Amino acid sequence: MIALYPGSFDPITNGHVDIINRACKKFDKVIVAVLNNKNKKTLFSIDERLEILNTLFEDCDKIITDSFDGLLIDYAEKMQADVILRGLRAVTDFEYEMQMSMFNKALMPEIETIFMVTGNDYSFLSSSLVKEIASFNGDVSSFVPKVVVDKFKEKY
Numbered sequence: 001m002i003a004l005y006p007g008s009f010d011p012i013t014n015g016h017v018d019i020i021n022r023a024c025k026k027f028d029k030v031i032v033a034v035l036n037n038k039n040k041k042t043l044f045s046i047d048e049r050l051e052i053l054n055t056l057f058e059d060c061d062k063i064i065t066d067s068f069d070g071l072l073i074d075y076a077e078k079m080q081a082d083v084i085l086r087g088l089r090a091v092t093d094f095e096y097e098m099q100m101s102m103f104n105k106a107l108m109p110e111i112e113t114i115f116m117v118t119g120n121d122y123s124f125l126s127s128s129l130v131k132e133i134a135s136f137n138g139d140v141s142s143f144v145p146k147v148v149v150d151k152f153k154e155k156y
């Protein structure tokens with residue numbers, strides 16, 4: 001089974017990495033795909049975010065890193081993904097995620113969205129909070145992989 005894990009990953013956090021590692025134990029392939037959303041202002045460019053993913057997962061042949069734009073279901077079809085994988089942190093994620101999954105199901109009934117509940121240590125963690133802390137020179141090394149800490153140092 002091929003799982004497609006889409007997101008902004010601006011930047012990837014330890015919460016995302018936890019989901020990806022756990023997914024690797026359950027699926028034959030995990031496609032980690034950066035959404036190239038031109039309407040969303042991001043700190044890291046698509047190339048930077050992909051470079052981070054490639055560095056992190058280069059040793060795992062189950063993981064494919066990629067970027068995409070347009071409709072998620074079109075990309076899922078192109079990549080022959082069996083499921084869309086999303087992470088759930090708290091009830092606050094639930095409404096939006098449920099809406100998205102229903103919408104995707106309406107557009108493409110064959111595709112299932114599967115949710116994985118975030119690890120206990122990461123339920124408070126979000127890319128946007130990490131960015132805010134890093135922008136004030138705070139220590140984010142326990143929230144993101146080392147490669148991301150280094151990238152922050154280049155930015156700020």
Ligand code: ADP
Pocket residue numbers: 006007008009010013014015016019085086087088089093117118119122123124125126127
């Ligand atoms: P998006 O902009 O699509 O929400 P994100 O990069 O923020 O993308 O997140 C991608 C996926 O990872 C989403 O399913 C999101 O709920 C999940 N996620 C975000 N932060 C965490 C975390 N700390 N632990 C587990 N899953 C997370």
